[in-house]
Amino acid sequence: MKVSIRKTLLAAAFVAPGLMMNTAPAAESYNLTVAGASPGGLWSLLGAGLDSALKAEYPGSTVTYQTSGGGIANVAVLQRGDASLAIIEDAVLQLARDGEAPFREPAKDDIRVLSYLYTWAPMQAFIREEFAKEHGIETFADIAEVKPPITIAINKRGNIASSVAVAMLDAIGASPEEVESWGGKIIYAASGEQSSLIQDRRIDMFLNSLFVRQSSIMQAGGSVDLSLLPISEETISTVTAKTGTQPFVIPGGAYEWAPNDTPTVSISAALAVRSDMKDETAYNLTKALYENYEKIANVHPAMKSLTPEIMASVEVIPYHDGALRYLKEAGLR
Incomplete structure (x- = not known):
């Protein structure tokens, strides 16, 4: 019995190193x-x-x-x-x-x-169609040309979409201070709040970084007629250079109220x-x-x-x- 055990141990001594050499190292994990x-x-x-x-x-x-x-x-x-x-x-x-x-x-x-x-989280400028027609607003730049008493909702302070929205308004000459001088107002509200505000007609427009056809947009569009304002090439160039955003085109037909391609910038x-x-x-x-x-x-x-x-x-x-x-x-x- 002792001899048998000794032979077994000796065999193990030679086999085990071989097994260790042939064993693959443990895979990397993080x-x-x-x-x-x-x-x-x-x-x-x-x-x-x-x-x-x-x-x-x-x-x-x-x-x-x-x-x-x-x-x-x-x-x-x-x-x-x-x-x-x-x-x-x-x-x-x-x-x-x-x-x-x-x-x-x-x-x-x-x-x-x-x-x-x-x-593809473009800045989208949705305006109540009734307000846009009343003031002759067809493009984003028209806001500064017409100078209407418009109430615009942008994202909350501290959110980068809010900063980009301000840069877009500044680029057309419609800074928050200028909007207020026309009798308008800038409201800071989260995305879900913006949808409710425009449905209740407490704002005339919201400008926010949202995925195309995001639920909050579709909900708003189901309750009030909307228009999607295109951004000019000049404004896009100014804003992308200032903010690090990219040019983006919302394809025509993405919304029933926006049949044409709509250029803007995307975060x-x-x-x-x-x-x-x-x-x-x-x-x-x-x-x-x-x-x-x-x-x-x-x-x-x-x-x-x-x-x-x-x-x-x-x-x-x-x-x-x-x-x-x-x-x-x-x-x-």
Whole structure:
């Protein structure tokens, strides 16, 4: 019995190292947080999509959605290292890059991007058709030409859509101060409130960054006749340069009250990281997201337009070096 045991142990001594040499190393996995905005809504769904995409490439990985004050707050969240990833709008990234209010100093060396998540949240200027006809308003620029006593709702202060709306009004000579001088008013209200306000005829127009045919728009259009005002090429050029937004065309027929193509600008959202993230980590994350982008595109019908080419089109802030290496290998940059 002793001899038998000794032979077994000797055999194990020679076999075990061989087994260890042939065993594949454990697959890479990541445990990350992504700073978004409030719970619920599209950004929380995007967090789930990021989690699915990473899991598909690196089983056992997790991306946890972390609520925050939104894109502007997420710059500081990244800078403090309170999250691994953050969803931040391009207009916010430009403000941070240039150190413009509410930022005190440029953040261009702190923040990098891995991907766009969407580029189609256009600024839409909906006006009550009755008011527009009464005052002869057919385009966005007509507001400044006519100088009517118009009440306009834009998003709440601190929301980047509010800042872009003010930039658009400034570009045509209809700043909040000027609107008030005509007997009008600027109201700051969230998207859902804007829909109710125009249905109740307490405002004449709302100007906000919304997905085309978003439910709040369709609800308003079902209760009151609306017109969608086109933005001039000159205004678009001025606003995109100032805010980091992009030109966008709302296709004719998207709404029954807007049969023609309507040019405007769009706010986009990018996935940002700290610039000191390890190159290999940024490379792996980027690879996972781009090669499993359908996981992100499938989180909501509004995301169906997502493609790797769109994801690779950020210009306002540089891509992380690790991300750029993957994009060049994939022929996307």
